[in-house]
Amino acid sequence: WLHGELRANGVALHLNDPVVSFEPPSAQEPARASIVVLKGGQRLPADSVVLGLGVKPEVGLAEGAGLEIGKLGGIRVNEHLRTSDPYIWAVGDAIEVRDGVTGQWALIPLAGPANRQGRIAADNILGRPSRYERTWGTAILRLFNLTAACTGANEKSLRRAAIPFQAIHLHPGSHAGYYPGAEPIALKVLFAPDTGKLLGAQAIGREGVDKRIDVLATALKAGMTVHDLAELELAYAPPYGSAKDPVNLAGMAAQNVLSGDVALAQWNEVASLGPNSTLLLDVRRPDERARGFIPGSTHIPLDELRQRLSELPRDREIIAYCQSGQRSYIAARVLSQHGFRVRNLTGSYRTWRATQPQ
Incomplete structure (x- = not known):
């Protein structure tokens, strides 16, 4: 995108x-x-x-003062932002912090955490014990007419920390589709595959991205699970959101995975699928397929699926996809109830298409 x-x-x-x-x-x-x-x-x-x-901390003064420098090149501080010298505190981009999800030391140069650290350091300097816990890396940028934002861990950092995770992709509207001006949001949520604990999220879109990432950042800080996301009560009116907000939908989609209702396939698995072991099933309308499809896929629109089950192989796994994942979820449920081995391509065609060379 x-x-x-x-x-x-x-x-x-x-x-x-x-x-x-x-x-x-x-x-x-x-x-x-x-x-x-x-x-x-x-x-x-x-x-x-x-x-x-990229940037790295300028710690020459700290090194000259004999302060401990971490392995990442930042000044090492404790939870009170005190350095290895009990009379010196340090804050901001020059210090190493604990990553909010992995717990590992990290360099996360962001203005919000730096400002909070300044307040906490001042408290401690003047005798009021205050703790700085962790940094969650909530960030946002605008690129022409697009907004991209993130909070918490991404796949790379979770793999590096050996933390198991599951990823879901979805493409909800920024507000109710029947109200003019709704824009799709590409939303990715990472969560623990056993407990459903929220681990991180990323979003891209033209409207409503900041609102959703801020909600997810709050949920992350509070230690919420995807079950909590599904139950959040968020402000709704058609110009501002949907009765099921994108954050709610993310929680519900993750619940479907945790409950065993559906198994997921990821976009980066598609290229390695063997035609002798897997069938890609496109359940979109014919006009949608005419605008583009995943090569090698078989087309059966969702409305015709129950009548055409005999056309599908039972000796191969089926991976269903639609435009964004909702209809292919329904297709996966229908197929699983008829004894087929099936997974839903999370994020479906929109996610897969965005990853292909332009």
Whole structure:
């Protein structure tokens, strides 16, 4: 989604082709330009170059004062934000904090946590015991007309910490579909496969992203489960949300997995599916399929599925998909009740399509 938004606004992306050097222009190149040379050999003339390579704490002063520096390069502090010197406190982007989900040391340079740390450090300096617990990494950005936001852990950090997780993808509307102006939200929620405890979430969309991530960040801090998400009572009127808010829907979709009502397939499994062992089943309408489909899939619209069960193999697993996952969930339930081995492609075609090279 973000790549598509950049390209739609005239930004050229050169992916998986790293910069190897900056060179002066040749006789055939613009005289005043710097030449950015990519590994693949392409030479890009540039009037100016911005290097966005990430940041690391500037801890020279702390090192000079003999303070303990963590393995990640940040100043090590305790829960009261006191350094290894009992008379020195440290806050902000220069310190290492405990990750709210994994519990591991992390560098999370965000303004919100830094401001709260300043208040807590001041309390402790003046004799009022205050604790800084953890940082959950709740962040948001705007990219042209898209908003992207996250809270908690992502798949990479959970794998690194060896924490089991389940992922669901869904594409609810930002508010009731019958009220003008509703926009889809691509929402991903990570949760513990045994208890349903919320572990993290990411969302992308043109409207309503901040609201949902803030709710999920609050739920994460409170230690809620996906069962709690399904029961949250959130403000509703057609211009602002739906009777089942996207946060509620995420909780309900996760409950369906935890209860054993449906098994999930992920978008990154599709490329490795063997045709002799798996059948991809598209249950969308014909007009939807005409606009694009997953190669190799069989098409049976949901409304015809019960009458055409005899066309499906019983010696292969079936992975059902629709546009966003709701109709394929219904298809998966129908098929499982008729004895088929079936999984639902979470996020379905919208999620799969967004991951394909443009």
